[in-house]
Amino acid sequence: MHAEKLLTERDHVLVAFDGPVAELRATTPLAERLRTMLGEAPLPRKVARTDDPFVVLAYAATIGPATEQAVYAQFCRLEAEAVAAAPLAPGVGKAFTHLAAAGTHITVIGSLAASAIRTFLVMHGLDAPVRHLAGRTGPDQASLPPAPDLITAAIHAQAVPAQSCLFVGSTNDDVTAARTAGLDAIRYHRPVVSPDADVPAEQNRSWFEALETGPVAARPPRF
Structure with missing residues (x-):
């Protein structure tokens, strides 16, 4: 089944933020920038070498709540900068408008701070078709x-059954989360940029063309 038809036949479509909505680019490792807030005392080897900002955040919590809050606030600021600089996934604006016009409710889900996701949606005019985040x-x-x-x-907030939903994600973690929650999932593959530089990416291809047409079967719901 064509991906566009597959999505418009569902009442609710949940879409991962990273990949299908925003093309987040690699930046200076956040963990490295957060470590500078932990003072000059020697850090545990795991914290000193990690590229995972959540390891740094967990260590900050052991120092005290004030340190944890300060480091987390900085993490959110750095994250917001990266999100603000990220371009839209090709064709996502037109795709969301089309889905909303067809009566499909759209929810965007991401591991980033909810405020950063909301700001991105507003900046790019996606806050109208997106019902929830x-x-x-x-x-x-x-x-x-x-x-x-x-x-x-997100499902509970809208009081909808998992069977009426379809999830779109680009990473194994996102698809695994959807399947564990009892949702069918399809995978988004970031399209290769056309060599035709005169044609804007948003007009050069359909967002639906980046989706696999065969859904990944859901596991039994956990709720």
């Missing part, structure tokens, strides 16, 4: 994909 609300990594928490929370 679910993002990180604190420094705890346990609720982020591959855990299904964000997805189950």
Whole structure:
């Protein structure tokens, strides 16, 4: 089945933020920038060498709540900078408008701070077709994909059954989270940029063309 038809036949479509909506680019490792806030005392080897900002955040919490809050606030600021500089996925604006016009409810889900995701959607005019969003609300990594928490929370907030939803994601963690939550999932593959530089990416291809047409079967719901 064509991806466009597959999505418009569902009442609700949940879309991962990173990949299908925003093309986040690699920046200076956030963990490295956060470590500068931990003072000059020697750090544990794991913290000193990690590229995972959540490891740094967890260590900051052991120093004290004030340090944890300061480091997390900086993490959110750096994250917001990266999101603000990210371009839209090719064709996503037209695709979302089309889905909304067909009566499909769209929810955007991401591991980033909810405020950063909301700002990006508003900046690019996607806040109208997107009915709901679910993002990180604190420094705890346990609720982020591959855990299904964000997805189950979004479903519960709208009081919809998992069977009426379809998830679109580009990473293994996102797809795993959706399947664990009981949703069918299809994978988004970032399209190769056309060599025709005179044609804007948004007009050069359909967002639906970047989706696999065969859904990934869902696991039994956990709620």
